[in-house]
Amino acid sequence: MSAPVAHPTPRDRRRWAQYLVDERAEARVYRNLAARRTGEEREILRELADAEGRHEAHWVGLLGGEPKRLPQPSLDTRLLGWMARRFGMIFVLALAQNAEARSPYDNEPYATPAMVADEKVHHEVVRGLAARGRRRLSGTFRAAVFGANDGLVSNLALVMGIGATGVGAPFVLLSGLAGLLAGALSMAAGEFVSVRSQREMLESTGHSDFVDASLPDLDLDANEMALVYRARGMGADEALVRARRVVEAARAADRSQPYRRPVDPVEEHDVVGGAWGAATSSFLFFASGAVIPVLPWIFGLEGVAAVVLALALVGIALLATGAMVGVLSGGPPLRRALRQLAIGLGAAAITYALGLVFGVSVA
Incomplete structure (x- = not known):
C-alpha cells in the first residue's frame, strides 16, 4: 500500500x-x-x-x-x-x-x-x-448486422426514389414490400452461397486422410511426409520432426483399426459459420431492416409526413446498428453510428433526387 x-x-x-x-x-x-x-x-x-x-x-x-x-x-x-x-x-x-x-x-x-x-x-x-x-460470432453475426443495414438503406432508397416520382401511396407501399421480399431472398441466397463456398474452399485445403493408411510403411529417415508439412509452410527441420512423430505414432497404433492423424489446430475453420444459419439470419434481418422504411405507408400516411417519419425511423435504426458494430469491433461507437447514418441518408437523398428528376405524373 x-x-x-x-x-x-x-x-x-x-x-x-x-x-x-x-x-x-x-x-x-x-x-x-x-x-x-x-x-x-x-x-x-x-x-x-x-x-x-x-x-x-x-x-x-x-x-x-x-x-x-x-x-x-x-x-x-x-x-x-x-x-x-x-x-x-x-x-x-x-x-x-x-x-x-x-x-x-x-x-x-x-x-x-x-x-x-x-x-x-x-x-x-x-x-x-x-x-x-x-x-465465434463472425459468420451469423456478420450476416445479421449487414443484412439489417442493407435492408434499411436499400429499401429507404427505393421508397424515397419511387415516392419522389409522384406516384400514389399504395404504389409506394407495394414497391417497398416487393423490395423487402426481393432483397431478403437475394441476401439469403447470396449469403448461403458465400458461406458454403468459403467452407468448401477451406475443406479442400484442410486435413486429408488420403495418406493415413500408408503412414506406417514410410521410411523414418527418408520421410516423404516431411514434404507435406514443408508444402504447408514449415521449415525443413520442423517438418522432418513433425513427420517423424506422425509416422512413429502410426506404427505404434493398433493395426486392426485404420489410423487417422490428429487434425492440426490451424486446420480448423468453424469460425466461418453455417451456411443455413447465415442465410436465415440474413433473410430475417434484411426483412426486419427493410420493413422500417415502409412503416409510415403501412399505417396509412402519405406525402411529406410519410417521408419525414420514414427518414426519422431509419435514422434511429442506422445509428443503433452503427453503434453496435462500433462497440463489438472495438471502435468508437459514435463515429461508426454517424458514418452509418451518413451513408444511409446519403443513398436515400441521391435516389430521391433522381426520382424528382425523372418524376412522372400518374393519371
Whole structure:
C-alpha cells in the first residue's frame, strides 16, 4: 500500500477517491464476468480483477485509509457494471476494451509506472478475450448486422426514389414490400452461397486422410511426409520432426483399426459459420431492416409526413446498428453510428433526387 502524501490538496484527494471507486467498480465487472465463464477465461478475468484490486489499494494508501464518503463511480463504469450483469460477455468485453484504452493514469503524477503499464496490458488482455467472442460470432453475426443495414438503406432508397416520382401511396407501399421480399431472398441466397463456398474452399485445403493408411510403411529417415508439412509452410527441420512423430505414432497404433492423424489446430475453420444459419439470419434481418422504411405507408400516411417519419425511423435504426458494430469491433461507437447514418441518408437523398428528376405524373 502506498504511503500517504504529506500535503495533498483537496483536489488531489477528490481525484484519488474517484480513481478508487472506479477501480473497485471495474474489479466487480471482471468478477461478475468471471462467474459466468469457465476454464482459462474465468482465470484471466479473476486475474484482471485482482490487478484492479492492487490499484485500489494504492489509492487507499495515498488517501491514508478508506474515506468516510466516496463519490459515485463514473458514468461509463456504472454503465459497464450494469451491462455486465444483464448482457452477453462479448458485448461487455467490447465496451471494457474501449474503457481500458482510455486510462487516466498516463498523465497522473501519483500513479506508479507499473500501474500505467498494467492498464495498457489490460487493454490487450480484454481485446484478446473479446476477439475470441468475435470469432465465434463472425459468420451469423456478420450476416445479421449487414443484412439489417442493407435492408434499411436499400429499401429507404427505393421508397424515397419511387415516392419522389409522384406516384400514389399504395404504389409506394407495394414497391417497398416487393423490395423487402426481393432483397431478403437475394441476401439469403447470396449469403448461403458465400458461406458454403468459403467452407468448401477451406475443406479442400484442410486435413486429408488420403495418406493415413500408408503412414506406417514410410521410411523414418527418408520421410516423404516431411514434404507435406514443408508444402504447408514449415521449415525443413520442423517438418522432418513433425513427420517423424506422425509416422512413429502410426506404427505404434493398433493395426486392426485404420489410423487417422490428429487434425492440426490451424486446420480448423468453424469460425466461418453455417451456411443455413447465415442465410436465415440474413433473410430475417434484411426483412426486419427493410420493413422500417415502409412503416409510415403501412399505417396509412402519405406525402411529406410519410417521408419525414420514414427518414426519422431509419435514422434511429442506422445509428443503433452503427453503434453496435462500433462497440463489438472495438471502435468508437459514435463515429461508426454517424458514418452509418451518413451513408444511409446519403443513398436515400441521391435516389430521391433522381426520382424528382425523372418524376412522372400518374393519371
